[in-house]
Structure formats: structure tokens, C-alpha cells
Amino acid sequence: MESLHSLSWLTTVAGGLFFWFIEGIIPYFSTTTKRKSHAMMNLTIAGLNLLILLPGSIALSFALEHAKPYWAGIRELDIPPLAQTVLIVILIDLWMYTWHRLNHINDFLWRFHSVHHSDPSLDVTTAWRFHYGEILFSEMLRFPVFILIGASIQELLLYSMIMTPIIEFHHSNISIPSAVDRILRLVIPTPLMHRLHHSSKRAEHDANYGSMLSFWDRLFGSFLVKQDISDITIGLANESDPDKQRVPALLSRPFNN
Numbered sequence: 001m002e003s004l005h006s007l008s009w010l011t012t013v014a015g016g017l018f019f020w021f022i023e024g025i026i027p028y029f030s031t032t033t034k035r036k037s038h039a040m041m042n043l044t045i046a047g048l049n050l051l052i053l054l055p056g057s058i059a060l061s062f063a064l065e066h067a068k069p070y071w072a073g074i075r076e077l078d079i080p081p082l083a084q085t086v087l088i089v090i091l092i093d094l095w096m097y098t099w100h101r102l103n104h105i106n107d108f109l110w111r112f113h114s115v116h117h118s119d120p121s122l123d124v125t126t127a128w129r130f131h132y133g134e135i136l137f138s139e140m141l142r143f144p145v146f147i148l149i150g151a152s153i154q155e156l157l158l159y160s161m162i163m164t165p166i167i168e169f170h171h172s173n174i175s176i177p178s179a180v181d182r183i184l185r186l187v188i189p190t191p192l193m194h195r196l197h198h199s200s201k202r203a204e205h206d207a208n209y210g211s212m213l214s215f216w217d218r219l220f221g222s223f224l225v226k227q228d229i230s231d232i233t234i235g236l237a238n239e240s241d242p243d244k245q246r247v248p249a250l251l252s253r254p255f256n257n
Helices: 002-025 035-067 081-105 107-117 124-128 132-149 153-171 178-184 191-197 215-219 250-255
Strands: none
Touching: 002 035, 002 124, 002 153, 035 124, 035 132, 035 153, 081 107, 081 132, 081 153, 081 215, 107 132, 124 153, 153 191, 178 191
16 A cells, blocks of 8 residues: 555656646746746645645545445445446545535535635646645545445545546646547546636536546536637636625635735
8 A cells, every 4th residue: 555655646746747847838828927936835735735634644544444344335236346446436536526516516615615716827736726624624524425435545545646647637737739628528627628617707617527537527517618718717806697696705815916
């Protein structure tokens, strides 16, 4: 498990550095934002969140291991071990989709998740920009959900190794051919999809919630694509839908500067 844990961290760091480097060569959005200072701000937020994530991961690993004798979850199914692992990874991704969507639907949760959307300059470092309150709630809810599924810490690490580079990719400010984006979004969320998700218009940012697989958005009716996004505004300014305005993103204001 130690090697899997190290590999998970390696893919996270390597993926982030790779996409940040490519962004500087072929960016989609032209921006006047200083890339280094922007990255440092988001990485500082991410670093503080490690104070919750690291002990949370240790506690989760302990809980999953000790829950095995009492509840096997998916492992009760009479299917091959590889099929069990694949099914568990898919169910973890379904939870990620559900949790993400809940953060948009529920006004209380949105107060925290809005920190992620308040970034006016979308790039790979935005993938790590989250309010500590959201991280705390997410970590707490993982316990019952993953115990119910019957996930092991090895499967969580495997999911992280696959999912994290995909999240870094679809947050990145990389310009890729539209044909490539179109093919990729048959399987995974792409930069075009996620740029719409970070639009300042509520009708657009309440869509495309997928983390690893784009399938969930199609299945649950939250898939949205616009070929021309040249006029898109990233961030939270000018949110639309006057009939159901957001709760003001008070908790995100310190990070808007």
C-alpha cells in the first residue's frame, strides 16, 4: 500500500506541474493575472487543507479496515475481485458526482463551494482551491459512504491516481483542438465542459459536475456543451437566475483579491 500511496502523490504533483507548464505555452484564455502569484495563492489554500486531509485519510483507512468484518459491501457480490474493484471505483466516482452536485443545490454547502468558483482565472491550480469547510464536510461524509460501498484504502488510492490527473486536466487553461475535446468528453470531463461549469452564469455553472467520468452528467441530465465560449466570464460575478439567487458567497470574499 505504501507504494500505491507514493504513486498517488506522484501522479498528483507530476500532473499539476505538467499541465501548469503546458498552460504557459498553449493557453486557452489570455489573462493578465500573474501566474506565479495566482498559483501560490491557490496552493497556499490547498496546503492548509492538508491539515484536514492527512489526518482524515489516516482515520478513514482505520475505519474502512475495521468495518470489513461487519460489512463487506460490494464484496458480498459473487463476482471476480477485479470486477469488484472496478465497480467500487465507479461507485466512488458516482459519490463524487453526487457530492459535487449537492454543493451546488444546497445554499449552505454553496457558501463553502463558492470559494472554488470564485477564482476569476481558471487554471490547473484551481483544482486544489477549496474552502476548508467543504473539505471537512467531504471528509466526514466519506466515512459512511465508503463503508457502505465496501471500499478499501487501496481502491481509494487507485481512484485518486486515475481521477486526480483528469481533474487537473479539465481545470487547466490548455488549448486543445475541439475535435480532441469532443472525443475525450465521451468518457471524461474535458476543459470545454469544465469551463462552462466555472461560468459566472448559474445556468452554466450548475452543469457538468463529473470528476472522473462524464457519463454521470449525461445520465442525470446535467450535461452541457457550447461550442462557442468566447464570451464566457469565469468566476462568480453577475450570477444569473433572479428567481433563485445564490446565498452571497461571503466565505469566498477573502480569496477574491
